[in-house]
Amino acid sequence: MATLVEAAVQGTEGLPTKGFMATREGERISLYEGVPNLTSVGTSLGRIVRFSGHQEGVYTVLPHSLCVARLMPTGEGIYGLTHDMQENVTSDVPRPMKSAQHCLVEEIVYDRMAEAYGIPPMTAEVAARVKEADTKALVAEAYIVGYADPMYEWFSELELIPDQEAMRITRQYSSPKQIQQWMFEPEKSAATFVRAYRKYMGEAGLEIPEGLL
Numbered sequence: 621m622a623t624l625v626e627a628a629v630q631g632t633e634g635l636p637t638k639g640f641m642a643t644r645e646g647e648r649i650s651l652y653e654g655v656p657n658l659t660s661v662g663t664s665l666g667r668i669v670r671f672s673g674h675q676e677g678v679y680t681v682l683p684h685s686l687c688v689a690r691l692m693p694t695g696e697g698i699y700g701l702t703h704d705m706q707e708n709v710t711s712d713v714p715r716p717m718k719s720a721q722h723c724l725v726e727e728i729v730y731d732r733m734a735e736a737y738g739i740p741p742m743t744a745e746v747a748a749r750v751k752e753a754d755t756k757a758l759v760a761e762a763y764i765v766g767y768a769d770p771m772y773e774w775f776s777e778l779e780l781i782p783d784q785e786a787m788r789i790t791r792q793y794s795s796p797k798q799i800q801q802w803m804f805e806p807e808k809s810a811a812t813f814v815r816a817y818r819k820y821m822g823e824a825g826l827e828i829p830e831g832l833l
Contacts, residue, residue: 634721641709644806649709651728655736656708658817658832659810664708666802666809672714676766681707682802682809683793684757689820690789691753698820699742701813703750706730715774738821738829753786755779760786764794 640650643660656664665682681704689700704712706729713722734741742750755775762769763782771780793799802809814833821828 635725643709649729651725655733658737658814661705661708661733662810662813663806665705665813666806668707668712670712670761670765671767671769672712674767675761677764677794677796678799678803679761679765679794680799680802681712682813683790683799684761686793686812686816687757687760687786687789688750688753689816691756691783691786692749695824696746696749698739698817698824698826699746699750700753701816701820702734702737702739703754705733736829737817737832738826740826756783756786757790759783760790761794763787764790 636651638650640648640654642648643656644663645657645660647656647660648654649656662682665685666680668681670679670681670684685701685704688703689697692700706726709729710722710726731741759771759775759780759782761767762771764787802812818828
């Protein structure tokens with residue numbers, strides 16, 4: 621009998637049906653099973669470059685996630701921190717290149733990780749606030765890191781006005797030294813992510829499951 625996840629994707633042509641990948645910490649992850657621990661997630665997000673590397677500077681998914689978390693209301697930071705956590709196994713795919721199948725894969729992996737990490741499903745209201753914070757962080761990155769993206773195709777003129785708090789946070793995280801440490805010193809990126817996860821889980825009043833480290 622197919623699992624719930626397999627049943628959900630059954631008949632979707634092109635999705636992988638077998639095989640797995642290994643994380644830096646040794647977990648075996650496939651589309652249908654396996655959850656990376658927090659150390660693996662932090663290490664990976666610290667190394668995955670945003671915009672597929674097409675920018676003047678270098679910026680990774682970890683500082684982007686930290687920025688989105690800080691832009692969220694108190695108690696909802698955990699959703700900002702983890703909104704891209706599935707990219708530790710799916711990687712970061714630029715918006716115009718992200719297919720419906722890839723979005724489905726991301727959704728399947730995110731839902732499994734969120735459940736394992738003790739994060740309740742987002743309400744529509746929280747999801748809207750995450751999207752707003754994500755956009756603010758993206759626009760700030762484009763200005764500060766230097767990415768000539770035609771974002772007018774995706775966002776309104778109002779959304780493209782840089783948010784000052786997002787700009788301030790992005791400047792804090794975008795120094796070459798900081799980015800280089802997260803990319804090449806995995807213990808630092810892992811510790812940063814784990815520390816933020818503990819902080820935002822506490823602010824949300826959520827219990828941290830055992831065995832995530």
